[in-house]
Amino acid sequence: xxxxxxxxxxxxxxxxxxxxxxxxxxxxxxxxxxxxxxxxxxxxxxxxxxxxxxxxxxxxxxxxxxxxxxxxxxxxxxxxxxxxxxxxxxxxxxxxxxxxxxxxxxxxxxxxxxxxxxxxxxxxxxxxxxxxxxxxxxxxxxxxxxxxxxxxxxxxxxxxxxxxxxxxxxxxxxxxxxxxxxxxxxxxxxxxxxxxxxxxxxxxxxxxxxxxxxxxxxxxxxxxxxxxxxxxxxxxxxxxxxxxxxxxxxxxxxxxxxxxxxxxxxxxxxxxxxxxxxxxxxxxxxxxxxxxxxxxxxxxxxxxxxxxxxxxxxxxxxxxxxxxxxxxxxxxxxxxxxxxxxxxxxxxxxxxxxxxxxxxxxxxxxxxxxxxxxxxxxxxxxxxxxxxxxxxxxxxxxxxxxxxxxxxxxxxxxxxxxxxxxxxxxxxxxxxxxxxxxxxxxxxxxxxxxxxxxxxxxxxxxxxxxxxxxxxxxxxxxxxxxxxxxxxxxxxxxxxxxxxxxxxxxxxxxxxxxxxxxxxxxxxxxxxxxxxxxxxxxxxxxxxxxxxxxxxxxxxxxxxxxxxxxxxxxxxxxxxxxxxxxxxxxxxxxxxxxxxxxxxxxxxxxxxxxxxxxxxxxxxxxxxxxxxxxxxxxxxxxxxxxxxxxxxxxxxxxxxxxxxxxxxxx
Amino acid sequence: xxxxxxxxxxxxxxxxxxxxxxxxxxxxxxxxxxxxxxxxxxxxxxxxxxxxxxxxxxxxxxxxxxxxxxxxxxxxxxxxxxxxxxxxxxxxxxxxxxxxxxxxxxxxxxxxxxxxxxxxxxxxxxxxxxxxxxxxxxxxxxxxxxxxxxxxxxxxxxxxxxxxxxxxxxxxxxxxxxxxxxxxxxx
Amino acid sequence: xxxxxxxxxxxxxxxxxxxxxxxxxxxxxxxxxxxxxxxxxxxxxxxxxxxxxxxxxxxxxxxxxxxxxxxxxxxxxxxxxxxxxxxxxxxxxxxxxxxxxxxxx
Numbered sequence: 001x002x003x004x005x006x007x008x009x010x011x012x013x014x015x016x017x018x019x020x021x022x023x024x025x026x027x028x029x030x031x032x033x034x035x036x037x038x039x040x041x042x043x044x045x046x047x048x049x050x051x052x053x054x055x056x057x058x059x060x061x062x063x064x065x066x067x068x069x070x071x072x073x074x075x076x077x078x079x080x081x082x083x084x085x086x087x088x089x090x091x092x093x094x095x096x097x098x099x100x101x102x103x104x105x106x107x108x109x110x111x112x113x114x115x116x117x118x119x120x121x122x123x124x125x126x127x128x129x130x131x132x133x134x135x136x137x138x139x140x141x142x143x144x145x146x147x148x149x150x151x152x153x154x155x156x157x158x159x160x161x162x163x164x165x166x167x168x169x170x171x172x173x174x175x176x177x178x179x180x181x182x183x184x185x186x187x188x189x190x191x192x193x194x195x196x197x198x199x200x201x202x203x204x205x206x207x208x209x210x211x212x213x214x215x216x217x218x219x220x221x222x223x224x225x226x227x228x229x230x231x232x233x234x235x236x237x238x239x240x241x242x243x244x245x246x247x248x249x250x251x252x253x254x255x256x257x258x259x260x261x262x263x264x265x266x267x268x269x270x271x272x273x274x275x276x277x278x279x280x281x282x283x284x285x286x287x288x289x290x291x292x293x294x295x296x297x298x299x300x301x302x303x304x305x306x307x308x309x310x311x312x313x314x315x316x317x318x319x320x321x322x323x324x325x326x327x328x329x330x331x332x333x334x335x336x337x338x339x340x341x342x343x344x345x346x347x348x349x350x351x352x353x354x355x356x357x358x359x360x361x362x363x364x365x366x367x368x369x370x371x372x373x374x375x376x377x378x379x380x381x382x383x384x385x386x387x388x389x390x391x392x393x394x395x396x397x398x399x400x401x402x403x404x405x406x407x408x409x410x411x412x413x414x415x416x417x418x419x420x421x422x423x424x425x426x427x428x429x430x431x432x433x434x435x436x437x438x439x440x441x442x443x444x445x446x447x448x449x450x451x452x453x454x455x456x457x458x459x460x461x462x463x464x465x466x467x468x469x470x471x472x473x474x475x476x477x478x479x480x481x482x483x484x485x486x487x488x489x490x491x492x493x494x495x496x497x498x499x500x501x502x503x504x505x506x507x508x509x510x511x512x513x514x515x516x517x518x519x520x521x522x523x524x525x526x527x528x529x530x531x532x533x534x535x536x537x538x539x540x541x542x543x544x545x546x547x548x549x550x551x552x553x554x555x556x557x558x559x560x561x562x563x564x565x566x567x568x569x570x571x572x573x574x575x576x577x578x579x580x581x582x583x584x585x586x587x588x589x590x591x592x593x594x595x596x597x598x599x600x601x602x603x604x605x606x607x608x609x610x611x612x613x614x615x616x617x618x619x620x621x622x623x624x625x626x627x628x629x630x631x632x633x634x635x636x637x638x639x640x641x642x643x644x645x646x647x648x649x650x651x652x653x654x655x656x657x658x659x660x661x662x663x664x665x666x
Numbered sequence: 667x668x669x670x671x672x673x674x675x676x677x678x679x680x681x682x683x684x685x686x687x688x689x690x691x692x693x694x695x696x697x698x699x700x701x702x703x704x705x706x707x708x709x710x711x712x713x714x715x716x717x718x719x720x721x722x723x724x725x726x727x728x729x730x731x732x733x734x735x736x737x738x739x740x741x742x743x744x745x746x747x748x749x750x751x752x753x754x755x756x757x758x759x760x761x762x763x764x765x766x767x768x769x770x771x772x773x774x775x776x777x778x779x780x781x782x783x784x785x786x787x788x789x790x791x792x793x794x795x796x797x798x799x800x801x802x803x804x805x806x807x808x809x810x811x812x813x814x815x816x817x818x819x820x821x822x823x824x825x826x827x828x829x830x831x832x833x834x835x836x837x838x839x840x841x842x843x844x845x846x847x848x849x850x851x852x853x
Numbered sequence: 854x855x856x857x858x859x860x861x862x863x864x865x866x867x868x869x870x871x872x873x874x875x876x877x878x879x880x881x882x883x884x885x886x887x888x889x890x891x892x893x894x895x896x897x898x899x900x901x902x903x904x905x906x907x908x909x910x911x912x913x914x915x916x917x918x919x920x921x922x923x924x925x926x927x928x929x930x931x932x933x934x935x936x937x938x939x940x941x942x943x944x945x946x947x948x949x950x951x952x953x954x955x956x957x958x
Contacts, residue, residue: 643950644756648878651763658770662777669857677865684872684892693884700888703869707895710865714857714902716917723898726924731891731931738935739884742942751881760878768871775863796917804914813918820925827929831936 005056005088005105008049008115008158013151015045019144026140033140039130042143046126046150050119056107057116085109087160087227094163098220106160106226110303110527113368113520114157114296117375121292122150124496128383129284131492132390136282142182146288149175153293157300161225162211165301169207169265172294173200179289180281189280196274202598203264203271207301210257214308217250226304233307234530242311255308255315258301259322266298266352268326273591275349279341283386286341291348291378296371299352302359303368306531310362316535320360320445324452327353329589331459335466336583339396340385343467347422348378350460354437357453362535363440364528369511369520370437373429376507377421380500384415387489387497388471392482398467399576403476407486410494412472417501419468421508423461424555432508435544435551443541454554461558462565469566513544669713676713680706691752693739697732704728716796862903869896883938883948887931894927 018041026033085108093103107115126146133142152175156168174197181193215224222228232238241247260271267275278290289295302309302319309316327350334346351374358367389396391408405412421428424435434457442450476483488494511520541547565571579587638649679702686699704727711720805813873892876885898920905916938948945952 643953644760644878644881648756648760648763651767651874651878655763655766655770658767658774662770662773673857673861677861680865681868681872684869687885687888687892688872688876688879690885693882693888696885696888700891703892704895707899710862710899711902714862714906716902716905716920719902719917719920722921722924726928727891727895731928734931734935735884735887738939742939742948753879754881757879761875764871764875764878767874768867771867771870772864775860775867795914800914801917801921804918813915816922820922824925824929827932831932834933834936834940 005107005158006090008052008056008105008119009151009154011045011049011052011151012147012154015041015147016144016151019140019147023138023140023144032137035130035134035139038140038143042147043123043126043130045147046119046123049150049154050123053112053115053119057112085227089160099215099224101161101163101224103164104160104225105155105158105164107158108226108527109524110300110368111157113372113524114300115154117372118153118157118293119150121375121379121500122153122288124499125284125288125292125379125383126150128287128386128493128496129282131490132284132386133282134490138182142179142282145175145178145182146284149179149289149294153297156297160227161223162214162229162305163224165304166204166207166211169261169297170204172289172297173197173204173265176200176278176289176294179285180278182281182285192274192277192280196278199271199274199594200264203261206257206260206264208261210254210259210261213250213254213257217247217254229305230307230527230530233311248311251308252312252314255305255312256318258305258308259315259319262298262301262356263322264298265301266295266356267349268298268322268352268356269329269590270593270597272326272330272349273594276342276345276587279339279345283341283382283389286345287379287382287386290345291382292375295348295352296355296375299355299359299367299371302356303364303528306359306364306528307534309359310531310534313535316360316362318360320357320441320449323353323356323358323360324449324456325353326350327357327456328452328459331456331463333587335459335463336579336586338399338579340388340398340401340467340471341382341396343398343463344378344381344385347381347460347464350456351378351422353456354434354453357445357449358437358440361441361445361449362532363437363444364532365521365524366433366436366440368524368528370433372510372520373421373433373504373507376429376500376503377418380414380418380497380504381422383493383497383500384411384418387411387414387493390489390493391486392478393485395478395482397576398470399572400478401471401476402474402478403472404486405472408488410488411497414497414501415468415472417504419464421504423464423558424457424551426552427505427508429504429506429508431548431551432512435548436511436513438551439541439544439547442547444535454550457551458554458558458561461555462562465559465562466566466571469562470571474566514548672713673710676706676709679703680710694736697736697739700735701728701732704732714796718796718798718801857906859903859906862899862906866896866900866903869893869899881949881951883941883950886950887934887938890934891927891931894923898923 019038022033022038022041085106087104087106089102089104091103092100094101126143129142129146133139136142149172152168152171154168156165156172159165159168177193177197180196181190183189211224214229218224218229218232222232233242242251263269264271275290275295279286281289309319330346330350330353334343334350337343337346351370355367355370355374358364358370388401388404388408388411391404391411392401395401417428421430424431438450438453438457441453489497509515511518578584637645640646640649683699683702683706687696687703690696690699704723708720708723708728711717711723805817870893873889873896876889876892880886880889901916901919901923905913907913908916941953942948
């Protein structure tokens, strides 16, 4: 049986078309298109896609013809057979002599993992949106955009080469724009959407340039597929070539540019300013795009091209330091925010920094593992935040919340699971993945990076606990008329929160070394193993148990600090104004940098064009027109009605003829 | 020898009277100068063994055409036309192309191979050539040829010209109003 | 050089032609225009005759037939031209060529 991989993106895309049609045709009616139909279809197609992904795992197993080893020992020795990669080429895309690219998909280990939670969590968030956006007039349009986003994300993950991935890359950028600016009647949302799109675009430039340089390294004989690229880089025959100075420089340049693309999508320094502003979109958008899927594309790219990056150690140094710096900066910024979604946005940036840090020290599988767990706990945190906002009729300022653990128990329970995971308390999902990263950083990256990462972990615990305190545990501070409307979310919003909350607690067990559960690691070994082997595992350091204990101590320290600050009243709960000056300066630091480095040059150039070049060109056109007018006027004189003038001109013609005839006579 | 003298006399008179036409104030003076030119030319024709043509020139051209011109000048008593200036700026400007035409014509004529192409080749004695008998033989000779046909066509042409002229002029003479003033609203 | 050379006749014809052309262009009175045209025709006749002297036999004689026809045509043209002058004078009350500017531009 031929694998019909094209169905995986095609189904959500079809959902986009159907919902789009519903939105268009239902726009004339009073209330808009039918919510039931639109919501049902909007959830159905991603769900079918998810089922197909699961079947793809299992189907492979059948194709593989191995014996299913189901060990019903709960938790221990659970072995799931490895997925063997397979692909499907759809059509020849660009066929010139030197560049031969086919449009196709490839389902391998990395793609399989990503697809599981992209489609799975995607479906859950679509279900959540049905409840969250139920009253919104543009419901069908929202479901259409979400479906389109999912389709593009699947293409990104499933692509068999960088160019197919780039198609999905651009597509998710577009959908991000559409969804952030969904409530487009408010111009501020449109501005935030534009900002996201443009900053992404700057990253895309890096992606493409890096790809071109990579193609230079590979030579024209290699097709641009991931399989070919990894084989080329793993080939021992090319090791000498890669060690030579010019090729190494080319590889370094290429990877630096690709890194720029990754930072654009994953909101790292220097292209991180768009993510906090992206919170202007509806909460399901923030949950899906800016927590679980799109922002992880950068890390995905790094893991996909791990073999390439392994040959550019200088770039990896840069990656590690960018990750560490971003994580630290974002953690401090999250601490001073007052909007619940902004706190979570900076938390996302910080966690992405951790993932980049992991990749930078050469632990790509740890990075992807953190992607996996982060999708669960960040997802539930965002969904919970949405539930709180929904309950308080749109209130987003944490200084006006409090005491909600009694009013919204279910939401509180789900968010507590997410909080438990993110601060790294024992056996939660975040505990496993973050400690894995810290361990790798210490062993491979050195003590400096480790200390930065550890400090960031402490601050993470502080601000996340601050969030929980201000929203749930402290005294109620919300306005009375909001109080009268507080209600738990409907079931469609609850179910995803339960699932993700549960995942936050147990997802970490996919790779829990002390319990000898290393399915994830073995699963990823095929795709990122050789790169990691090249970079060398760190020499044996302190024992893992010790490191994990240090991690737990750091988390508990952070929690205690948060409670202490709250007791002292440092959180300024009763103030209502905007952020204080230093807080605002810190937050807008990178916006300022981008303004100077990016926007001012553009403004200067455009001023030059407007005030110098434009009048020049207009003047030239005018001069040209004037010349034509003069010439026309001169010619018009020949059409004179006066007899003698007419005759005179004819005689002039005669003279000209005579001159011609007399020319040859010496 | 004597031919040359006569030629120079006739040509100078012809040029002088032609200039007279150019600069005359009154059309009548110009017409008289024109007659002078034509008669001089007739003289030159007779010098080049074209007696019939010379006679024709005086009888028809000088005697009939210019007479017609004079009659019309006299019919239009406002022919002196005080309003029209004799010479204006355009006049001076018009001299240039005319001079240029003359100059280039002369250049072509007096050029290198002019002497060769303009060599006198006729071997017949000059006096015998342009006589009435010779020309008639050519025109109406035993073959019905192009020339006789042309002769008939010219006759038709003259007829149609006369008819047309009468029509053109009569149209206005028929109108009830005075012939020299146009009707208001034109006609 | 006793005989009359054709070149002399040609030169005279060229000069007469130039004077006739000047008369047509430079004078504003319509009569003078017609007279200039007559001058030009005469110059052309003279030119024909000078050519006929360069040709032997009956070909040369044909050079004398052309002026005959030219004279006939000139007569017809003068006739019609004067009739038109009369009618133009009747409608314009002027013999100034610059007054006749109703041609399409």
